Amino acid sequence: MVTDGHNHTKHFSVDAEQTIDELITSAKELGFTRIGITEHFEIDFPEDGLDWQFDLNEYNETFKTWKKKAGNDLELLKGIEFGYQTHVASEIDRTASLIPFDVVLLSVHLFRGKDFYADRDCYKIPAKDLHKEYIGMMAEMCENCSNFDVAAHYDYINRYTDNLSDFVTYWECPKEFDRFFEALISKNKALEINTKSIQKHKERGFSRTLPDPDILNRYRKMGGNMICLGSDSHIKGSLAVCFNEAVEYLKSLGFTETVYFKDRKPYFETL
Numbered sequence: 001m002v003t004d005g006h007n008h009t010k011h012f013s014v015d016a017e018q019t020i021d022e023l024i025t026s027a028k029e030l031g032f033t034r035i036g037i038t039e040h041f042e043i044d045f046p047e048d049g050l051d052w053q054f055d056l057n058e059y060n061e062t063f064k065t066w067k068k069k070a071g072n073d074l075e076l077l078k079g080i081e082f083g084y085q086t087h088v089a090s091e092i093d094r095t096a097s098l099i100p101f102d103v104v105l106l107s108v109h110l111f112r113g114k115d116f117y118a119d120r121d122c123y124k125i126p127a128k129d130l131h132k133e134y135i136g137m138m139a140e141m142c143e144n145c146s147n148f149d150v151a152a153h154y155d156y157i158n159r160y161t162d163n164l165s166d167f168v169t170y171w172e173c174p175k176e177f178d179r180f181f182e183a184l185i186s187k188n189k190a191l192e193i194n195t196k197s198i199q200k201h202k203e204r205g206f207s208r209t210l211p212d213p214d215i216l217n218r219y220r221k222m223g224g225n226m227i228c229l230g231s232d233s234h235i236k237g238s239l240a241v242c243f244n245e246a247v248e249y250l251k252s253l254g255f256t257e258t259v260y261f262k263d264r265k266p267y268f269e270t271l
């Protein structure tokens with residue numbers, strides 16, 4: 001089983017419900033020998049009554065006890081997921097060096113400074129324009145930040161739309177995707193396929209649920225070969241959701257490997 005590199009626990013991610021014990025148990029039941037834990041850390045997030053940061057030193061210390069709990073048959077990778085905004089780019093790069101991480105994820109969780117989980121005004125914009133601006137932000141994030149390993153869930157903008165025909169495609173915004181991939185590939189960073197997005201597309205009745213093949217084909221054609229898989233699990237029982245079909249899909253497109261990060265270095269796994 002290839003590594004699930006993107007998961008959260010309630011101990012450090014304010015929106016997660018699963019405990020580390022539940023996550024370790026799920027991982028062992030599913031036969032994983034390695035998973036990544038990537039807790040949320042938002043810098044200058046809009047006020048919503050929640051604390052989207054945690055004490056990095058406490059995390060570093062706690063992780064040692066988690067590794068012991070997991071034992072020798074399950075390796076835990078210590079990660080973090082930063083939320084990108086233009087004005088926090090240098091602060092992300094600085095913060096990512098404060099403790100030793102295995103893997104650093106970058107995400108865009110806001111659109112024009114608003115959390116679209118809570119405020120869905122952005123969905124009044126035509127889908128094509130919305131996607132173009134969002135992928136433009138993904139590109140900017142990868143251009144402006146350096147101290148990261150993975151660009152997470154490029155399709156997150158679609159998670160809360162009410163319009164079931166909306167789907168992020170390459171041909172809506174080829175220039176933005178090319179900028180995004182150029183930055184990733186030139187910096188040796190990885191592109192994440194977020195399998196929770198696939199599950200959300202299914203749950204919500206989308207006609208298409210897997211990533212647009214033109215996106216992945218273009219990434220590969222430009223020289224991209226670093227794909228990470230992450231289920232972005234927050235609750236018990238959601239580890240590795242839709243993993244098998246994502247793996248089969250990648251294989252069908254000609255990908256032969258995925259990648260995970262340890263000590264900030266990439267390791268490839270055969271699909």
Ligand SMILES: [Zn+2]
Binds near residue numbers: 107
């Ligand atoms: Zn995220």
Ligand SMILES: [Zn+2]
Binds near residue numbers: 007232
């Ligand atoms: Zn996440």
